[in-house]
Amino acid sequence: MDAALIPVKELTRAKSRLAGDFDDAARLEIARALLDDALGLALSAPFFTWWVVTADAEVAGAAGARGLRTTADPGGGLNTALDAGIAAAAAEGATSVTIVPCDVPLAFRGDLEDLRDTGATSDVVLVPSGDDGGTNALYLSPPGLVTPRFGEGSLKSHLAAAEERGVRCSILALPRLALDIDTVEDVDAFLAWPRRFPSRTGDVLERLRPA
16 A cells, blocks of 8 residues: 655644734635645545544544545654654555645646656655755655654755665655745745646635735
């Protein structure tokens, strides 16, 4: 089984870096739109068995209503949540795990197919995030091959971890998956992309931040 994880923090705590440009109600609406698009992305890629890792009952309910598995975020930050998700997937017999963020509304099925296909010849696959040195997707086979190290400079940290293990590692540039929504500059970059697919995030942000 090829598993995939979407970690989702509590919706009321999400997108705090947008606070200077969007009020609490707007940020909650954006977080819900991003979640809706992320769950839609998961449903478009049934070649993965999906888990949503969260401590938010609303998020878990939305995922479960769409037939996705959920596992509890034990608290302690993103990497701790991912450790829990990886353990849950491995316990169910997963032979690989792919980690995808909740806030990449440009991503589409083709990006996930590219990740899976690259994983056929690599033990670790890294998708860089923009130009900030982060990681926006991570493929591991087997699931516990390296410990997730998301955060500042995570691309270099993941590369170092793969090198320490002596495993095959690929960097896969996927521009649509590279754009996550953290800052108002990310919002503007997202809105500048031509709309290829229906997007609740696009609908919400176009209304909240008209050109």
